[in-house]
Amino acid sequence: MVTxxxxxxxxxxxxxxxxxxxxxVIDQDIxxxxxxxxxxxxxENNIPFVGEEDSGYxxxxxxxxxxxxxxxxxxxxxxxxxxxxxCQQCGSAPCEPVCPAFATVHSQAEKLNLQVYxxxxxxxxxxxxxxxxxxxxxxxxxxRPEPLPNQLNPDVTVRRRGIMEKCTFxxxxxxxxxxxxxxxxxxxxxxxxxxxxxxxxPANAITFGRMDDPExxxxxxAKRSHGVKHLEELGTLPNxxxxxxx
Amino acid sequence: xxxxxxxRDFLKLAGVGAATTAVLTGCGPASRYVKREPYMQMPExxxxxxxxxxxxxxxxxxxxxxxxxxxxxxxxxxxxGNPNNPLNLGKxxxxxxxxxxxxxxxxxxxxSLKRDSRGSESMQVMDWESAIQVVADALKNNxxxxxxxxxxxxxxxxxxxxxxFAKATGINAPVRFGALSMFESRATLSKAAKNLFGEASLPFxxxxxxxxxxxxxxxxxxxWLSPVSYMRGFAGLRDGQTKKRGSLVQFExxxxxxxxxxxxxxxxxxxxxxxxxxxxxxxxxELRDGPMPRAFSSVDPLEAASKSGIKLETxxxxxxxxxxxxxxxxxxxxxxxxxxxxxxxxxxxLALNAMSDNFGKxxxxxFSALAPNQTEYQGPASAKEMRELVQKMxxxxxxxxxxxGVNPLFELPTSLEFGGASKYVSQIISFATFPDExxxxxxxxxxxxxGLESWGYQRVATGSAKPVLSGAQPVVSPYYNTRATADVLIxxxxxxxxxxxxxxxxxxxxxxxxxxxxxxxSEADGSISAPDILTFMAYFQQHGGYWKLSDARGIPNAAxxxxxxxxxxxxxxxxxxxxxxxxFVSPTLAEAGANKPWLxxxxxxxxxxxxxxxxxxxxxxxxELGIENxxxxxxxxxxxxxxAAVYVYPAIRPDTIAIPFGQGHTAFGRYAEKxxxxxxxxxxxxxxxxxxxxxxxxxxxxxxxxxxxxxSRLESLMGVYGIGLGEE
Numbered sequence: 001m002v003t004x005x006x007x008x009x010x011x012x013x014x015x016x017x018x019x020x021x022x023x024x025v026i027d028q029d030i031x032x033x034x035x036x037x038x039x040x041x042x043x044e045n046n047i048p049f050v051g052e053e054d055s056g057y058x059x060x061x062x063x064x065x066x067x068x069x070x071x072x073x074x075x076x077x078x079x080x081x082x083x084x085x086x087c088q089q090c091g092s093a094p095c096e097p098v099c100p101a102f103a104t105v106h107s108q109a110e111k112l113n114l115q116v117y118x119x120x121x122x123x124x125x126x127x128x129x130x131x132x133x134x135x136x137x138x139x140x141x142x143x144r145p146e147p148l149p150n151q152l153n154p155d156v157t158v159r160r161r162g163i164m165e166k167c168t169f170x171x172x173x174x175x176x177x178x179x180x181x182x183x184x185x186x187x188x189x190x191x192x193x194x195x196x197x198x199x200x201x202p203a204n205a206i207t208f209g210r211m212d213d214p215e216x217x218x219x220x221x222a223k224r225s226h227g228v229k230h231l232e233e234l235g236t237l238p239n240x241x242x243x244x245x246x
Numbered sequence: 247x248x249x250x251x252x253x254r255d256f257l258k259l260a261g262v263g264a265a266t267t268a269v270l271t272g273c274g275p276a277s278r279y280v281k282r283e284p285y286m287q288m289p290e291x292x293x294x295x296x297x298x299x300x301x302x303x304x305x306x307x308x309x310x311x312x313x314x315x316x317x318x319x320x321x322x323x324x325x326x327g328n329p330n331n332p333l334n335l336g337k338x339x340x341x342x343x344x345x346x347x348x349x350x351x352x353x354x355x356x357x358s359l360k361r362d363s364r365g366s367e368s369m370q371v372m373d374w375e376s377a378i379q380v381v382a383d384a385l386k387n388n389x390x391x392x393x394x395x396x397x398x399x400x401x402x403x404x405x406x407x408x409x410x411f412a413k414a415t416g417i418n419a420p421v422r423f424g425a426l427s428m429f430e431s432r433a434t435l436s437k438a439a440k441n442l443f444g445e446a447s448l449p450f451x452x453x454x455x456x457x458x459x460x461x462x463x464x465x466x467x468x469x470w471l472s473p474v475s476y477m478r479g480f481a482g483l484r485d486g487q488t489k490k491r492g493s494l495v496q497f498e499x500x501x502x503x504x505x506x507x508x509x510x511x512x513x514x515x516x517x518x519x520x521x522x523x524x525x526x527x528x529x530x531x532e533l534r535d536g537p538m539p540r541a542f543s544s545v546d547p548l549e550a551a552s553k554s555g556i557k558l559e560t561x562x563x564x565x566x567x568x569x570x571x572x573x574x575x576x577x578x579x580x581x582x583x584x585x586x587x588x589x590x591x592x593x594x595x596l597a598l599n600a601m602s603d604n605f606g607k608x609x610x611x612x613f614s615a616l617a618p619n620q621t622e623y624q625g626p627a628s629a630k631e632m633r634e635l636v637q638k639m640x641x642x643x644x645x646x647x648x649x650x651g652v653n654p655l656f657e658l659p660t661s662l663e664f665g666g667a668s669k670y671v672s673q674i675i676s677f678a679t680f681p682d683e684x685x686x687x688x689x690x691x692x693x694x695x696x697g698l699e700s701w702g703y704q705r706v707a708t709g710s711a712k713p714v715l716s717g718a719q720p721v722v723s724p725y726y727n728t729r730a731t732a733d734v735l736i737x738x739x740x741x742x743x744x745x746x747x748x749x750x751x752x753x754x755x756x757x758x759x760x761x762x763x764x765x766x767x768s769e770a771d772g773s774i775s776a777p778d779i780l781t782f783m784a785y786f787q788q789h790g791g792y793w794k795l796s797d798a799r800g801i802p803n804a805a806x807x808x809x810x811x812x813x814x815x816x817x818x819x820x821x822x823x824x825x826x827x828x829x830f831v832s833p834t835l836a837e838a839g840a841n842k843p844w845l846x847x848x849x850x851x852x853x854x855x856x857x858x859x860x861x862x863x864x865x866x867x868x869x870e871l872g873i874e875n876x877x878x879x880x881x882x883x884x885x886x887x888x889x890a891a892v893y894v895y896p897a898i899r900p901d902t903i904a905i906p907f908g909q910g911h912t913a914f915g916r917y918a919e920k921x922x923x924x925x926x927x928x929x930x931x932x933x934x935x936x937x938x939x940x941x942x943x944x945x946x947x948x949x950x951x952x953x954x955x956x957x958s959r960l961e962s963l964m965g966v967y968g969i970g971l972g973e974e
Contacts, residue, residue, distance in 0.1 A: 029491075030481040032467040033503055033851035035834055039343035042844050043324055049847040052857035052921075056958030060847055060856070065960060068506065068851070070896050074864060075513050077897045079506035079852070117288065145352040145916075147725060148843075150321045154294040172290040179293075199326055202337040202477035 020091055020239035021111040022169055023211035024198070025221040026084050029245040031205040033066045033082035037197035044170060044196035046156045048142035061136040063087070063167040064197055081245030084197070084206065087134045087167035088230065089113055091237030095126035095135065103164070111239075112169055122162035131231050135166045169208070170195040190216040211239065295319065301328050301790030303704050303716040305697025306341040306348075307426060307836060308399030309333065309472040310704035310714065312790040313342065315721040322346055322698055322722045327474075328790045330773075333710040334474045340834055340848055342474075347842035348680070348696060349725070353915030355681055355693035356726040364669070364689065374729055377692050381738035384646045384673055385415075385746050394644045395420035396635070398651025399427060399626055401702040401718065402617075407732050407750070407758055408648075411739065414749035418644075421635050422626045425657035425837040425907065425926075428939055429830070430470055431583035431592075433628035437936035438578070438592035439613070442810070443802035447613035447623045448708045449596070450799060454482025455609030457492045457573035460526075460564070462519050462595045464579025467504040468833035468851075471579075472709030480507070492573075495564060497522065498581065500828045500862060500904040501897030503851035512564070513899050516826045516942060517817030518554035519582040522561070523594040524814050525550030529565030530601045539808035541597050553816060555899075573609035574602040581828050581942035585817035588934035594812045599804075606801030613800030615713045617705030618766055618792055630937035632658060639667035646673045650694065650731055655683035656911060657837055659929035659939065661885040677731040680841055686913045693728040695720070700730060701755050703763070703791065713798050715763070717791035730755050759783075763792065771795050820932050821884035823945040828904040829925035835908030840918035849960035850906065853893050856958045859922030862895035862904040863948075871948065878953040881905070883946045885930040888923040891955040903948065 041047065047061045054060070064086040071078045093113050095104050103119035104126045106112075127135040141161045144152075152158060155172040159165050177193040190209050198206035209218035221227070227241040297318045304311045304325070312331025316324040325345055329336030358377040359369040372380075385393065395408045397420050408420040427433075432448065440446035453459055453466070453476060466476040483492040496508035499516045514522055528542035551558040568574045578595035585591065596611065604610025616623065627635070632654075638644050640663075647668070654664045668674060668687055676688035685691045694700070699720045706714035732755035739746040752758040760779050767782045768775060773793045776782035786792055819826065831837070832850065839845040846857045853860060861879060873879060873892050880889050881903070890905065898904060909922030932940040 029486075030484045032477050032480060032507055034467065034473070034477065035340040035848040035851060036338060036343060038848055039340035039844055040338070042847075043343050043346060049843040052846075052958050055847060055856050055960075056956055058962070060960065062960075066849070066851065067961075068854075074866070074896055074898075074900070077501070078511070079501065079897065082506075082851070147350045148347065148352060150350045150725075151323060151346045153323050154318055155289055157288045157290065168290070175291060196324075199336070200338050200343060202334075202339060202474045203481040204337075204478070205481070 020089060020211045022089070022174065023209070023218050023222060023239040023241070024169070024195075025207045025218050025227065025241045025243070027205045027243040028081035028083055029243060030203045031066070031082040031084060032203055033068060034202060035066065036200045036202055037064055037084060037206065038062055038066065040196040040200035041167070043151070044153055044156070045168070046152050046158050048138070048144065050140075050142055054139065059137075059139050061138070061165070063134070063136065063165070083242070085132060085134060086197070086240070087113065088132055088236065088238035088240045089169055091239065092235055094129045094131060094234070094236060098125040098129045099123070100125070110171065110174065112171065114171075115165055115168065117157050117159055117163050117165070120163045122164065124164060126164055131234055131236065135164055138163045138165065297323065300719060300721040301717070301788065302698065302721055303702070303718040303791065304338065304342045304345060305400050305718070306345050306839070307469070308424065308704065308707070309474065309709060310400070310706040310716040311338060311342060311474055312716050313338065314790070315698060317721055320722055322349055331714065331716060331790055332712045332793050333472065333706050333714050333716070335478065337474050337478065339474050341836060341839055341845065344839070344842045344845045345698065347844055349698045349722070351680065351841060351915060353681060353841065354679060354696070354726060355685065355691055355728070358693065358727075358729070359691045361689050364687070369691070377690070378734055378738045378741060380690055381675065381692070381734060382741035384675065385738060385742040388645045390416035391418060392643065392645040393417040393648075394635070394638075394646070395648045395650070396652060396654065397422050399424040400651060400704055401697075401700070402705045403702040403759060403762065404650060404732055406762060407735065411735065411749050415745050421631065423632055423652055423654065423657070424626060426469055426831065427626040428629055428657070429584065429907065429941065430579065431588055431936075431938040432625055434583040434588045434592050434934060434936040434938045435578070436623065436625050438589060438596055439802065442593055442596055442807055443804060445613065445800070445802070446625075447800060448625070449802070450612045450614040450708050451575060451577045452609050452612060453479030453575065455573065456483055456575040457490060457609065458567055458571040458575070459483060459492065459494045460497070460568065460574070460576040460598070461494065461504065461508075462497045462523060462576065462578050462591065463582030464577040465502045465504045465830065466577065466579065467507060468502060469831045469836050475709030493567070495567070499826060499899045499902045500830070501852065502580070502830060503833050505897070506852055510564070511897070512556055512560070514554040514556055515899070516581070516828070516902065517585055517587065517819065518550070519591045520587055520594040520812065521545065521550045521814045521816060522554045522556065523576065523591070523598050524812060525561055526565050526568060527594075527598050527601055529562055530569040533565060533569040539600075540811055541600070541808045544811065545814050568601065571602070573604065575599065575604060575609055575611070581830065583934070584939060584941040585943040586932060586934055586940050587813065587815055587817040588938060588940065589936045590813040590815060594814070597807050597810070597812060600807040605804040611802060613802060614708035615711060615798040615800070617707075618713045618715045618769070618772070618794060619762060620705055623707075628933075628937035629659070629662070629939035630933045633662055633931065636662055636664055636667045639671050642670050644671050646675070647671045648675050648677070649684055649688065650677040653678070653682040653684045653838065655687060656914070656924065657926070659885070659926045659931070659941075661930050677734070679728070680915060681913055683911065683913045692731070692734055693726070694731040695724050695728045698722060699724045699728070701732075701759055703759065710793075711797040711799050712794050714793040715766070715791050717786045717789075719787045732758060766792050817943055819943055819945045820930050820940070821945045823883065823947040824901070825946050825948060826899070826902040827881070827883065827928060827944040827946040828902055828942050829907050829929070830904055832906040832908030837908065840909055840911055840921070841915040843917045846917055852897075853895065854960035855893060856960065857921065858957055859890045859906060859909045860893035860957055861890045862898050863892050864898050864900040864902070865894050865896055867900045868892060868894045871950070873950065876954050876956050878951045878955050880949040880951050881928060881946050882949065883928040883930065883944050886927040888925070888927050889951060890923050891957050893957060903946065
């Protein structure tokens, strides 16, 4: 157990500098694994479907996936609480320093990990370095037969073959809300908008909002004692907090 | 607008315009210095016009969730839940999200079609005038009793139109059916409610307010009745902030996604549900030291333990949970009801609630609120009633069959022989939006608009405390040359003249809708009211429907429940074979999702399999039979056989196998066709006392084929039973 006193000053600074502006809390106890968030994310973010064969090779492009594991053996078998896994928008992201093209950079304004598609040259270093395995790579130009492209969201880039992509915390929605608030001369209100996954979730297991506002629902939830962050020991400073089940 | 006029062209033209202005005025230094920006500012950082939002109703299932659809430049971009609709409060399921892949599906029926001859693939495009003439002739040239409507569970406005039409003209009352209602055993639920409480209503279970929920097979977090609403209830059950965190106990032979969320999963022997429910009732009563109610007096817990395969200690522990809870709730549903003794299961599980005295109380059992323009609960046809329709077709009593919103050739058990009977129907007219199996058999296909292009309404049958009539309006103009089925019927009735024309005296579908909601205009306690119908309709569209403001759930009269006696008889199983067979509805695909590619690519919540059908088998059984993951096996029942790959599933009884329903289409577009198998091929004609299909009442044989079919799954096989770790 590391206490605050054990940490070096520089490390404390690092974590302070990287407090996220946006954050998410996911309650695994009420997540039913229904996949509504996965479908909502795909629809919002123009994620291509890859078909049976490629998905069998693990090339499906989900930006969010529901993990579940088995514990015990029949009849004492249990499914572990469903665990929606998405980009944790790390404050100190392992994917960022390895990109030779600066395609995956940290946004100073939004405090998020960005993926700049037109810089990406497809080395896939970032995906290899991501401990959460949440980056997906366009192995092909996946086909969307007419008239399916009518559904594409004009606010989101349509990616091509050879490009890495991942959850953006629906940055198009963030920027839209920010501009609207600015035009009206106010701060963004808590709950004014949310990400596609959180908006769809029938059980309300996903809460999204401002972490830099101590009054916001997500900040309040993230402070609860049973919240955990995945692979925190790697020093990634994730911005997603999980409530385990039970 | 011309399709070739792209945004780029528009910007070019706009640029030319701006430059010309600059030259002519000779001013504007800004125009001389063009600032080049690299393509760093992605669309995410720019505005791409304003979106328009329309409220409508989801048509992916019959629950009637309200949607708000974002549209941009006439295209539907994204569906979200309508936050005002009391049923779903702004939420959607995966199917609701993927409805756009139906709207813009590359395999929709684009025009009205005439088939050259039955069974032939070749079809000719007709114009709509001739198509409507075909419908008018069908009405005019046949006796009314020779005309029948077969309709799906949605939309309700079209069902109302067909019902009114049938009543006025003497043609057969429309029959409604859907595979979801068959797998939900809706008829059993309402029949049990009638037997116990004297009212054939659809029960509503307030999961959110309960402390302990005992679910006997009810897959309420997947497709059962109203999944979005029940998932909200589940979140309420788990809420540990405002009350004590509630727990869920699931009794089923194969762990469903709902069972996966349970605190305790009880894999009882299929068919013993009624016995177990009554035994728990008896143990609860013993724990409370009160007089033993007649309902539970004849059951022996020890016998229940041995027949169900649940240890007596477990039963006693569960009874303790139930007895000591301040809000215990028991729910019957799913496969537990789809057995020969399904009605007895439903009754005894409902009776268990009497030990918790929760009828009409928070966390208990209610009757679902009836929709605002509804006077009594109308259930869909049970499988047995469908068999009667099929028999009438066989006997040549039906000459013209109109099919809308349902795909009987895929959804009905193959053994009911809808396909065989359809040969005796001279004219089948399908209104299918997609080229499904039934449309492929039909003589004519007169495609209806997609749900997002349609007017209408849907009554919320259950899931909301308030009565809700969800309203639908077109969010985009029709993409293809389709026509609203209501309009086709209205116009054809006018053409046919006489009593037909009198039965549907409307200009169009919208006028019919107005006539149906006029009475709500000035009703008290409504969400909207208006002095005239046009204003009312405007509000109706804007808000996505009409609902009452107060709770209208019914309270079951349970005074006599504990004094009745219940049958603890176990279910009988049809067929020779060593395995109980459990077909279950795929939580992501359900009955009509297979043609939407993103639904295909959603991993199944329990197995993570995508794009195909699998057979679930216990690891011990698989080991004994020498079967591994992805081995193709042949499943043989008395009604048929099929082949599918095995998924070795750790949470299923060793004597049970399970197959999801949703795949196995022979038509229905490129994403659905020739993919997986359809478990209804294995189902025989066995019904429970309420007339619902005993779909979980079969025994089957499993044979090895020696073939392999790798299943696409999201999870890695690494580490599963030692695979990849050098332990296998």
